Amino acid sequence: MRSEYIKINRSKLANLIMHISGKAYSWCLTNSNTELSLPEYALLSRWLKLLQQGVPLAYILGFREFFSRNFWVNSNVLIPRQESELLVEVAINSVTAWESCKFKKKIKILELGTGSGAVIISLVLELIKRGIHVNAHATDLSKNALSVAKNNALWLGADISFSRGNWFDAFKLSKQTFDLIIVNPPYVGLNHSEYLSKRELSFEPKLALYGLNPSSDGMGDFKKIINGLKENTQTGSVLIMEHGCMQKKQIRILLQSSGLSNFEEFNDHSGLPRLVKVRL
Template sequence: MKSKRKKWNRLVNNMSEKPMTIHEALRWASLFLEEHNREGKIAEILLQHHLGISRVQLLSNFRELVPVEKQTVFMENIKRHVETGIPVQHLTGKEAFYGREFTVNKHVLIPRQETEELIVNVLDEIKTLGPANTLVDLGTGSGIIATTLKLEKPELEVFAVDISEQALSVAKQNACTLGASIQFCKGSFLEPLIDRGQNVDIIVSNPPYIPFVDKPTLSDTVRNFDPELALFAEKNGLAAYYEIVEQSTQVLTTGGLIAFEIGYQQGEQVKTILTNTYPKSTVDIRKDINGKDRMVFARI
């Protein structure tokens, strides 16, 4: 490891002395990433970030030189990602979700594309739900679900709950930056709403659902950097669903909606949890764009 680090430092020093064009920097970084089994597209994301330009500007200025100081930092970031697996979003401090840019850090789960599909389906359900006034996002993390749904449906009164004070801080920052009026609460899922006697029409959650036994199978980018609190759950990954559904009987209005993101093998189990508590409910397991079970919707 020490010899590798010395070799890398020599490489950085030598290359930093000779400014590269955008094209040369991208080509070098992409090849270096791929040689070490990392995604080559990360080079574009990082170089855009350090130069403060759009992808179109990046690709249309291939012959422009990268300032030496930015080139050095760019190369160091590539090194960190290759050596540790640190997510590119932790290096840039941001991630795009549903056409908007959100702040992210080590205290929150990095937004996944699959969760955009949950948003689309919730918005479709709201159209047929009738007069829905209140919605709560449980385990809000960076606040992507609560903020997006509030901005897409401004008429909703939106609550967002998380047990992590650090996560709530990130979520509040994102809501403020994007202009979403949301009521944030600290606690375990629906407990804060139960304590205040608050009823809601819609419960949405992308809770932790990975069984602890699956931890070794995750990529180092996820396993070592996403907060465990947002990833793993007891009862073979189902503990959060049990808790939320049990609590929901004290806050969900008649005719309300529960919308969950799930692990792709948990559809039938989560459906059973819901139907055991709400025998007359209509429960629907939905697939994502890759054809995997990814969401469960229950009309109560």
């Protein structure tokens, strides 16, 4: 590409024009001429500049669709990934299979490291739709991420309580136990070159990608979470945890060495190992 030319992704461009003009996405994608007022054109130019700098589309527009709902996002939260929808699907299937749901018992659910709140909010709303009663709680270490998650919960009408803390330390005094714990921890390691080369990632929070104490293999937070399980779960509780597609073997070794042998592994929709469900 010659230096005076800018490469623009057609679908991203159509997405920006859709939000400015109010026309349908398919219309913006297929029509070669769009009439914009001068302020609309100025906004489009500003957005294109950000896109060219590598700013993710979701941060430019301020939201991302996840599990068929729109979630507010900003640079304080990880942009919810499509792969993480599997976390919601596996959690729904697990809870709906529980006998206790049939007796209207409230299922106690916890999400650790909630970010935008997209995962726990989707799960809560989907369970309510199925007539299941839940008592939901979400945590994060980042105060700014929690305020995004709270706004999303409010705007989408999900009843969730939030607290701030370093993994299970958020409950140190209350010693709560949960039936289901879901978590998508930071798992990018300092030697994961396949992630580090992605320009878009440099706009997302370091805490969400690498964690508080970055490590070469990105396994540090998995270890902390597994270590904290005993105090906040009971026999029969379930942990559903997302991991990087190259970490399946390390996760398996970690679980086995922690005496957790009752687990099931799941691939995402692209066929990559992505999730583990552990029965405690």
